[in-house]
Amino acid sequence: MESMKAKIQKIFKERFGEPGTLYASAGRINLIGEHTDYNGGFVFPGAIDKVIMAEIKPNGLDKVRVYSIDINEYAEFGLKEEDAPSQSWARYIFGICREIQKRGGTVKGFDAVFAGNVPLGAGLSSSAALESCFAFALNDLYNSNSIDKFELAKIGQSTEHNYCGVNCGIMDQFASVFGRKGNLMRLDCRSMEYEYFPFNPEGYKLVLVDSRVKHELKDSPYNKRRESCERVAKMLGVETLRDATMENLNAIKGEITAEDYFRAKFVIEEKQRVLDVCDALNAGDYETVGKKMYETHEGLSKDYEVSCEELDFLNDVAKTLGVTGSRIMGGGFGGCTINLVKNDLHDDFIEVAVRKFNEKYGHEPKIYDVVISDGARKIEEAE
Ligand code: ADP
Ligand code: MG
Numbered sequence: 375m376e377s378m379k380a381k382i383q384k385i386f387k388e389r390f391g392e393p394g395t396l397y398a399s400a401g402r403i404n405l406i407g408e409h410t411d412y413n414g415g416f417v418f419p420g421a422i423d424k425v426i427m428a429e430i431k432p433n434g435l436d437k438v439r440v441y442s443i444d445i446n447e448y449a450e451f452g453l454k455e456e457d458a459p460s461q462s463w464a465r466y467i468f469g470i471c472r473e474i475q476k477r478g479g480t481v482k483g484f485d486a487v488f489a490g491n492v493p494l495g496a497g498l499s500s501s502a503a504l505e506s507c508f509a510f511a512l513n514d515l516y517n518s519n520s521i522d523k524f525e526l527a528k529i530g531q532s533t534e535h536n537y538c539g540v541n542c543g544i545m546d547q548f549a550s551v552f553g554r555k556g557n558l559m560r561l562d563c564r565s566m567e568y569e570y571f572p573f574n575p576e577g578y579k580l581v582l583v584d585s586r587v588k589h590e591l592k593d594s595p596y597n598k599r600r601e602s603c604e605r606v607a608k609m610l611g612v613e614t615l616r617d618a619t620m621e622n623l624n625a626i627k628g629e630i631t632a633e634d635y636f637r638a639k640f641v642i643e644e645k646q647r648v649l650d651v652c653d654a655l656n657a658g659d660y661e662t663v664g665k666k667m668y669e670t671h672e673g674l675s676k677d678y679e680v681s682c683e684e685l686d687f688l689n690d691v692a693k694t695l696g697v698t699g700s701r702i703m704g705g706g707f708g709g710c711t712i713n714l715v716k717n718d719l720h721d722d723f724i725e726v727a728v729r730k731f732n733e734k735y736g737h738e739p740k741i742y743d744v745v746i747s748d749g750a751r752k753i754e755e756a757e
Contacts, residue, residue: 375427378427378489378490379396382427382429382488382489383396383429385441385443385487386429386487389441390433390487393429393431394430394431394484394485394486395430395431395515395752396428396429397427397508397510397514398427398751398753399502399503399504399505399506399507399550399750399751400421400422400425400503400506400553400748400750401421401422401492401499401500401502401550402419402420402422402498402499402502402503402545402546402549402550402553403419403580403582403703403712403744404417404418404545404549404703404712405420405663405667405712406644406647406651406666407560408644408670408706409599409641409644409674409678409705410648411544412543412563412603412614413614413641413645414564414613415563415564415614415641415648416561417561418560418571418652419548419549419561420549420557420559420746421550421554421747421748422744422747423746424493425490425492425503425507426488426489428487428511429486429487430484430485430508430511430515432483432516434483436482438451438452438467438483438484438485439484439485440464440467440487440488441487441488442464442488442489443487443489445461447463449461451468453481453482455472463504465537466501466504466537466538467486469532469533469534469536469537469538470505470509470512470530470533471512473509473529473533473536474509474513474529477525477529479513479516479517479521480516480517481512481516486508490503493742496582496584497710498742498744501534501538501540503550505530505547505550506526506530506551506749507750509529509530509750510750510751513526523551523750524548524551524566526547526750527547527548527552528544530546530550530551531543531544544561544566551750553748553750554748556572556574556746557571557573558570558573559571560648560652571655571656575660575663578660579714579717580712580713580714580743581712581715581720581724581741581742581743581744582703582711582712582741582742582744583688583710583711583713583727583731583741584740584742585685585731585735585739586740587682587735588708589682589707599637602634602638603615603638603641605630606618606623606626606635607638610622610623610626615638615641615645618638618642620639620642623635623638623642636676636679637677640674640677641678643669644673647666647670650662651663654666660698660714661698663698663699664700667699667700667712667714668689668693668701670701670702671689671700671701671702674701674706678706680702680706681702681706681707685706685708685709687731688700688727689701689702691727692713692715692723692727695719695722695723697713697715697716697719697723698713698714699714700713724741727741
């Protein structure tokens with residue numbers, strides 16, 4: 375962190391002179407609660423100790439001048455709709471400015487230099503970190519923090535929709551904006567209510583193993599999953615599967631396809647698993663948390679069928695070594711597993727997982743240790 379900050383400050387000074395203010399926001403993990411968002415269920419994310427950090431200063435102009443250290447590119451753009459920059463990284467920042475303006479907020483010209491250590495495209499939501507960092511900063515610099523935090527998350531989400539072509543839900547931006555050290559957040563995707571739960575796994579680490587595979591599938595598997603869920607909900611006469619129980623589902627088992635049955639079963643069980651994990655965390659029972667993570671993996675793999683060989687392999691390696699919990703994180707068909715690992719097993723697990731995966735698939739997975747940390751914030755001098 376210190377070196378990232380020093381680097382940003384040095385480059386900012388070289389390019390723009392007098393220092394500005396430093397802001398940061400975080401990437402995120404989701405401990406449990408997968409494919410639940412569009413079924414009105416719960417997700418359970420937390421911000422991590424990997425951030426995008428930006429130094430920002432009003433420049434008295436009607437344009438934004440911004441340098442990306444990691445991409446080593448400079449962009450300059452105005453604040454009107456037709457001024458959209460061509461670089462994709464800059465479109466995130468432009469989108470944030472526009473979405474604030476569309477909501478009646480103020481954005482004027484500024485200079486910025488930014489960098490980050492959220493791995494790009496690994497499922498940790500570097501884009502949400504980038505959006506939240508600038509949304510938080512512009513709220514602080516130009517709007518006296520009058521835009522509430524939920525709106526900041528929506529500003530990030532709308533940026534993805536309207537300027538980056540990604541039709542995402544709210545979880546990533548929510549986690550990045552609301553993240554709090556030592557806490558996960560249960561977000562109710564139906565009511566948008568949320569609650570913090572303590573996450574201080576003393577004696578354990580959270581480790582992501584990125585398979586670095588992404589299977590592109592025909593026939594839009596996500597839409598098919600959604601359609602199954604919607605069909606079953608309709609049959610049950612409920613708006614979403616959030617309102618269904620296993621008893622309800624079993625009562626119509628004979629009237630729906632086996633495929634739809636197993637899709638709905640996963641969603642209904644996953645909703646309950648999130649609640650069980652919340653209880654376990656309140657009791658400080660990380661063994662139960664781990665058990666639920668394995669159950670989620672099993673459900674995603676066998677019932678929802680969104681796993682792939684590589685992720686099942688990583689899950690098996692974890693299970694064989696006695697890792698406390700392991701599951702696919704994210705939509706599936708590639709990406710990461712998230713693992714809850716006892717400290718004394720940590721190094722062995724990484725060594726074995728990397729070696730065995732490499733032997734079988736010909737490339738090494740990437741490993742990211744993560745700690746649940748603060749989300750969007752102003753960086754104080756001491757940080
Ligand atoms: P992720 O799953 O990490 O959110 P996305 O494809 O949604 O992956 O977002 C990645 C994009 O966000 C990058 O292509 C880039 O435009 C932008 N981005 C993320 N991190 C940085 C960074 N450190 N510097 C510049 N741009 C970044
Ligand atoms: Mg993203």
